[in-house]
Amino acid sequence: MSDITANTVQQLQQQLAQLKQEIQKIIIGQDAIVEEILVALLAGGHCLLEGVPGLAKTLMVRTLSQALDLAFRRIQFTPDLMPTDIIGTEILEEDHATGKRFFKFNRGPLFANIILADEINRTPPKTQSALLEAMQEFEITYGGQTYSLDRPFFILATQNPIEQAGTYPLPEAQLDRFLLYIKIGYPTAEEETAILNATTGSKKVTVTPVLAAAEIQQLQQLVREVSINEDLVQYVADLIRATRPDTSTVPYVKEWVRWGAGPRAGQALILTAKARALFKGRYAVVMEDLQAMAYPVLRHRVLMNFKAEAEHITADHVTEELLKTISRKNTVLVK
Template identity: 70%
Template sequence: MTNDLIETEKNVALLTSKLQALKKEIKKVIVGQDEIIDQLLITFLAGGHGLLEGVPGLAKTLMIRTLSEAIDLHFRRIQFTPDLMPSDIIGTEVLEEDHATGKRFFKFNKGPIFANIILADEINRTSPKTQAALLEAMQEFEVTYAGVTYPLDKPFFILATQNPIEQAGTFPLPEAQLDRFLLYIKVSYPTLEEELNILSQTTGSKKGSVEKVITAQEIIMLQKFVREIHISQELIEAVGKLVRATRPNETQDAYVKEWVRWGAGPRAGQAMILTAKARAILQGRLAVSPEDIKHVAYPVLRHRILMNFKAEAENVSSDSVCKYLLQNSQIKLT
């Protein structure tokens, strides 16, 4: 084993221990939801954005806020409402006067998008025009206003929430914007044991105190390490086949042709490999396993497979297609 590899393993071990400490801090406040916390951390490690969907009261907002409290990063929450304007997110120019010369000039006042962690709460409650204000920030990590481009500080994450049941007065995210989210995370109800613990821990006078355990620089280092994680050519080919198999015009599979209107694009394959690498490093490994691919396939693909009207009527979801394809013997993930 070379000295460089030994040094890399030491650095990975040190930073991985920070991730475990981060999870421990989050667990001081959040009961259960281990899978959701892991997926949030995978989103961070892969340098992407996450969309959380769940009914009210499942601690989506609290989970994101707690995560931000345990990381030494600037956090801002934006409450999305029908009257929210793009300038409320990006910022706006104001007219100021130089008292020394008397000259007036426009100064750009930065909006809440200029933070490291953005909580876009109930993102589907605002108009498409305001939703679109996030597109450049999500993809290019910069914002343009009045012809001037302003870079965003890194690391930069947008974590958005939405409610799946109350759809009156909402504006569904367009597919192009959904595709910008690295993972689509579904938050489910807690187990009976977890719910009893929630009732016990949240109705008393004691409150968990969260400490900052990881810095912005360490997050950036981890993101660099993620891209160095090894993945075999066989797994890359399996990911390529899996993504292409979701496209009804490129597959002969009758199941996909029956239920799917549009399949996932190349960004899905990129997301699957990056998040699989992130999961590997989260578990302290330096190589991607087939289980990593299977683990991230659902949150990567569920918002990138567009089902047809027949599927919606028959309650066949994109998760059903993903499950079918993962069980397809033609795609080797063993």
Template identity: 70%
Template sequence: MTERDIQALLNKLPRLKQEIQKVIVGQGEVLDEVLITLLAGGHGLLEGVPGLAKTLLVRTLSNAMDLDFRRIQFTPDLMPTDILGTEVLEEDHATGKRFFKFNEGPIFSNIVLADEINRTPPKTQSALLEAMQEYEVTYAGKTYQLPQPFFLLATQNPIEQAGTYSLPEAQLDRFLLYIKIKYPTEQEELNILANTTGTRKAQVQPSLTGEEIMLLRQLVREVSISEDLLRYVNRIVRATRPDSTTVNFVKTYCRWGAGPRAGQALILTAKARALLHGRFAVTAEDVRVMAYPVLRHRVLVNFTAEAEGITPDKVVDELLESITLPKAVLA
């Protein structure tokens, strides 16, 4: 790609955001984190109380891109085959022979919305593990490749609500970012009421193709990051582990910390954030901003923390306060 081609491709990202914001009012930080997840080639978990437009955000994102979209509503009686697909017995009318044919499930799409993923038991939740990590599905000993790009966004209600099942740690770790959606501001909520109770209907135009998304994902990996920032990321991730950390706050309030996948996620999302802002080099701010959605589902606090209201985000606060930036980065 020439420099002009790269710039033309990057110019489509602001247009993509503008198309989504025709429907989604506010939530700028959430939208950025969703796009960072897409650019980095990972999957996102969105959490918020009902009514905060989680499903609408994902559906609008799919409308703003020229990609296949499927929605899976997770319920307590959902089975793994309802997600992955199943084999059915068919007959060749010419020869009379019978054979099994695999009918693909809704997971075989470019963008998949796993709606209210924690409304279904862990057995069904785990059906997504191979698809999220390997981008393929194995059924009856055969492996089927998922279409590319493949991007899964799951929504969940807060685990304190009735009828929810906590996601297993192995499942949580497959999500690149854990994105929390907060209530809108007073003005944003006023705009929502005005925009959604009349006859106006926004028309969202596709701004990116699947091929362009794959090119952007390659560009993300080409964004540079200094050796000092790599070491800074490594120190942050290793400091989350209570058995070996030098941060007393972590020793007091954490049961266990993040693994190497967290470091990979922090670097990739920092690169994606830099590209989203039109830069080809990662800054310390990129790392510090992305530390929260990368680590909040990979750091498990203990009972003492829960009793005192200490959240994983508070742990990240303390980590960023305790671990100083390298002098070369500050210069």
């Protein structure tokens, strides 16, 4: 594959497995969540994590940063946070040799590889929108000058679904910039017992860095080279178009959906399916990859109507129905 040798590919595969093992030293259970976060990292996108307090969202991101040899910054989003607090600002400095004064750009916390945007919905839209250019273009413009961000650049934002007072819901345009929208649920009974045993004793666990920036970029390049059958590409196109009420032939969509997913959803689904295939040790996408990634890809890109909200019908319900319907129409693809 391109200029990456077979030995390098094998080594990167082993390091991916080691990376998951390092994370599991700290994070008990939540295997599917960890896998989805790593898939987003491999695909070169960003994640929005949603869960009630106490489910280790912040700990999960911090553990990931420890297992990767990358620069990590945490930004606690608050109602008084300003755009310059995250992208940086110019400060007036003086050259002691000549006495001349000049403005110097002081870089903000966004100039790192992994960014934890904690409780992103607690800051006003003005500050939330400051992330848009960084998320999409991997660069920041200030004072008419553009500054490139180091790669890889990975934003993991968290939000609490319970408390709505004093929050600012993310606009759809910014939600769409997140590759995956991951919902974190409660642990199982066995996992909860294991968590209590592991976190209330004196034993300390050390996480060892596994992957560096150059290796992650190699993996991201490798993801792009994972093959996908043309029939599966057509399946993705059919699936995305079926989410739109004006073009969908699925009655369920016409009844519950206000706006369907755009083309970026199809791109995200194929890229994350490729990343999942590589994560599983395959170099070709299968239907299972697409169906597994459809939920976190479409969750924030399919907007429900008022009737659906009143009946507690969610985007996940629509995705589930579409996967059944479109698969039946394309039986040749799931053999």
